[in-house]
Amino acid sequence: MSKQDNEAAGKLPLQDNGIAKTSNAPARTSRLGHLYIIPLLMLTLFTGAVIGMYFQPPGLRVFFNATGLQPGAGSDMPIAIAVQKVSAQEEVAVISEGDVLALGRIIPRGDVINVATPSGAGDARIAALNVNVGDTVERRDILAELDNLPQLQSAIRTAQANVAVRDAALAQTRASIDASRAEAQASLSKAEAGATETDAELSRVTSLFERGVTTRAEMDRAIASANTAARDVERNIATLSRYAAGSDTVQADIAVAEANLTAAKAELARAEQDIERGYVRAPTKSTVLQIHAQPGERPSASGIIDLGDTSQMTIEAEVYQSMIARVTIGDPISASADALPQPLTGVVAAIGLEIGRQSITSDDPAANTDARVVDVIISLDADSSARARALTNLETIVRIDAGRIE
Incomplete structure (x- = not known):
């Protein structure tokens, strides 16, 4: 290699x-x-x-x-939170996991009343406002006047005049019947007097004729005069009977006059009822919370004025359907919000009977806006009610002490 x-x-x-x-x-x-x-x-x-x-x-x-942190405060539903419980030993209690959290809003007792224009007001505009925000009004007080009021007042005056005319016509009819009755009675009396006189003359002539002192022609004239006077009495009796109380003629004339008067009074009553279309009245004793329309404006679908019974403030809380079984009437609550220096307190006063869609949502973009909830009405105590009087519709976080063990 x-x-x-x-x-x-x-x-x-x-x-x-x-x-x-x-x-x-x-x-x-x-x-x-x-x-x-x-x-x-x-x-x-x-x-x-x-x-x-x-x-x-x-x-x-x-x-x-030392750090100011709270256990579970970083979650949507805290597991436990320390609450100061005032007692002889100044013990610290821990709220149980059975408590229920819910979103709520502060409302007056019975909720906010949105006062709209009266039925039949049409396109009427506001002519005058008689109240300001914060005013206390009694039931049936006039809150505002509409610009159709002068026309409705004119209709009342017309109806009143028509009633006066019909009333005078009825009085005239009755007076005419009384006068005619008196005239017929006078004519009858005169005819009876004439008949009495002719009867006396006939008796005198008959006596003379029987003694042959007078002629047959004179006797015939006396008989004719007596017969004429008798027929005149009968005619006047018939005339007088037409004006007697309860006769068909009198009943018909008076009935027509009375019917005309009744119709005029009905028209007046309708005009007096229609005039309410020109007023906006308070449905109950309450406080003016908001005014939505000013003089000269046509009220919109939001109504004219918002009213509420602020003498007792409440909270409408929306509890998830899965948690409503934990809530009972009388449960104590506390409600907090950024606008509240300290929580509001009260008790559960009513629980709804129907499950609906959530209408109060938080600012969290990830919050469930299609949850199924039950409305729970909470009655605030006197101090909390006074502090919440000017905070209608304020959103709060409500903690219901459901099943709390003291």
Whole structure:
């Protein structure tokens, strides 16, 4: 073999394989031993974290107090949170995992009332506003007047005048009937007097005729006069009967006049009812929260004025359907928000009977906006209600102490 062949053979990797395996074996064993340390270290850290969160030893509590951190505060639903419980020993209680968190909004008792224009107001505009934001109004107070009010008032005046005319016509009809009755009675009396006189004359002439003192012609004239007077009495009796109370003629004339008056009064009543289309009234005692339309503007679909009974503020909380079974009426609550210097407190007053879609959502873009929830109404205590009076629709985070063990 030549020298060049020997040098080429010396460069082959097979020539060094046995030496490399022999020299690197201790180093590879050392690296494998280091790899087992990492899982052991992670297992130790995890076990220590679980033990610390479960038992919360004094050292861990000192750490949280010094740093201001709270256990579980970084999650959407904290596992546990330290709450100061005022008692003789100033004990510290830990809220149980049975507590329920929910998003809520502050509302007046009975929610916000959106007052719209009256039914039938059409395209009427606001003519005058009689209230300002913050005013307290009583039921049926006039909040605003619409520009159709003058037209409605004119319709009332027209209807009132028509009633007066119809009333006068009825009175005139009755007076005319009374006058006609009196006239017929007078005519009857005159006819009866004439008949009495002709009867007396007939008796006198008959006596003379029987004695042969008067002629047959005179006797016939006396009979004719008596018969005429009798027929005149009968005619006047018939005329008087037409105006007697309860007769068909009188009933018909008065019935027509009364019907016309009734129709006029009905028209007046309708006009008086229609005038309410020109007023916007308060449906109940409440406080003016917001005004959506000013004089000269046509009210939009959002209504004219928002009202609310701020004498008692409440919170409408939306509890997930999977957690509603934990909530019962009377459970204490606390509600917090950035705008509140300290949490609001109260109790659960009502639980809804229907599951609906969530309407209150957080600012978190990853939040579930299509959750199924149940409305829970919370009544705030007197102090919290007073502090929340000017915060209608403020979104809060509500913690319901469901099943809390005192």
